[in-house]
Structure formats: C-alpha cells, structure tokens
Amino acid sequence: MSRQIFQLKVSLAGIRPPVWRRVLVPGAYTLDRLHRVLQYAVGWRDCHLHSFDIDGVSYGDPDPDPDGELALRDELEVRLDAVLGKGSRFRYTYDFGDWWEHDLVVEDVVLADPDERYPTCLDGGRAGPPENIGGPLGYRDLLAALADPGRPGSASLRDWVGDGFDPESFDAGRTTTLLRRLC
Incomplete structure (x- = not known):
C-alpha cells in the first residue's frame, strides 16, 4: 500500500517579512502529530494551548469538562488524509494569549519516496518568534528594538x-533533524 505525503506551506499570519515553512508529512499523521511538527518547525516549545480550524470545525485537545469553554473535537482521532486534500486551506492557532495564527495550505499530495524519511522540512524563511513575546504586535516591537x-x-x-x-x-x-528526532 502506498503512503501519501502532504506538502504543507505554513505561514505565520500578521508577520512581515514573512515567517514560513514548507514541510512534508505523512497523510496518516493525526492532527496531534501535525501539531508537534508545527511546534518544532516554527521553533515553539509546546507551552500553550492550540487548535486547528478545518472547514469550520475546531480540533485540539478537548476540554474534559463537557461544559468547558473550548468545544474542540479530539485531534488524536483525526488523520490528515481524512479531512484534507490537495489545495485545502486551514488554520492552526497556538497560544491563546499571544494568539499566533498559522495559515496552512496543502500544496501537493504525493506518494512517499521509499528512500526518504518523514517528516521533512524542505524550506522556510526567517526564525520563528520567541515564546511569550506578545503575539504579532510584541514581535514587531522586538524586531524594531533589534533594528534600533x-x-x-x-x-x-x-x-x-x-x-x-x-x-x-x-x-x-x-x-528536519529536530522533526525526525522529536516527532
């Protein structure tokens, strides 16, 4: 049986110049595993809550309290290839205080190369912002402080x-080394 590999472009929303990554991940990955890939690809430390928004449905680590604030479907039960296809666009939000939104697009779906290991980071631009910097506005302040x-x-x-x-x-x-070691 062939394995599908999803080529994803990940871009941080509201950041200029852009911070972005292009990664290859197995379509059989659950959203929980994609969360880990995104954490290491951008340089986050997985210290905060997160969620995915795919076609109007929110996924994440569900609140154990049925009356809790976050109505999230369990990301452990959802595979990429079950909810996404080539051309799909979706959003990943990390740190509900700083509110880092990541725009993702499935650029391509290909067959796995039997000689390749996944996940893989193909390309990217700029370092990911530090944790707890205050979201896009705080990051802009940091960039201005570094420049002046x-x-x-x-x-x-x-x-x-x-x-x-x-x-x-x-x-x-x-x-890529981090992704393979930690995901």
Whole structure:
C-alpha cells in the first residue's frame, strides 16, 4: 500500500517579512502529530494551548469538562488524509494569549519516496518568534528594538530575548533533524 505525503506551506499570519515553512508529512499523521511538527518547525516549545480550524470545525485537545469553554473535537482521532486534500486551506492557532495564527495550505499530495524519511522540512524563511513575546504586535516591537538599539524600551527587549536570537536565521536541515528526532 502506498503512503501519501502532504506538502504543507505554513505561514505565520500578521508577520512581515514573512515567517514560513514548507514541510512534508505523512497523510496518516493525526492532527496531534501535525501539531508537534508545527511546534518544532516554527521553533515553539509546546507551552500553550492550540487548535486547528478545518472547514469550520475546531480540533485540539478537548476540554474534559463537557461544559468547558473550548468545544474542540479530539485531534488524536483525526488523520490528515481524512479531512484534507490537495489545495485545502486551514488554520492552526497556538497560544491563546499571544494568539499566533498559522495559515496552512496543502500544496501537493504525493506518494512517499521509499528512500526518504518523514517528516521533512524542505524550506522556510526567517526564525520563528520567541515564546511569550506578545503575539504579532510584541514581535514587531522586538524586531524594531533589534533594528534600533537606541529606541525607547529596546534594551529590555534585547535583554529578554538574549544575544542568540537572529530573526533572519533559518536552517531547513537543522529543522528536519529536530522533526525526525522529536516527532
């Protein structure tokens, strides 16, 4: 039996210049496994709640309280190939406080290469924003602080993120290594 591989383009909404990734994932992955792929591909640490919105249905880790605020279908029970196809567009939201929205599109569905391991990161642009920076607006402030060290408030933002953060940096090979090790 052949395995379908989904080529997904992931873009962070509201960020300019864009932060994006192109990944290959098995169609048999559940949405829970896709969540892990997205976490490592963007550089998040899986510290917050998340959800998927596919064709008006929300998926995630369901609230154990039947009267709880989040009415999510269980992402562990849903495979990509059951709800998505070539050309499908959907949304992944991470961290309901910072509200990071990721726009995803299924660019292609291909047969698995028997000599390849999945998931794979094919390409991408720019480093993912640091956790707890305050969403797209906080990230814009951080980018401005990095670009203009004399700007008011710049020193505290630069200190908070540390010297190692380079917003232009992205390495698809390193990301693939992380994906295969952790997913």
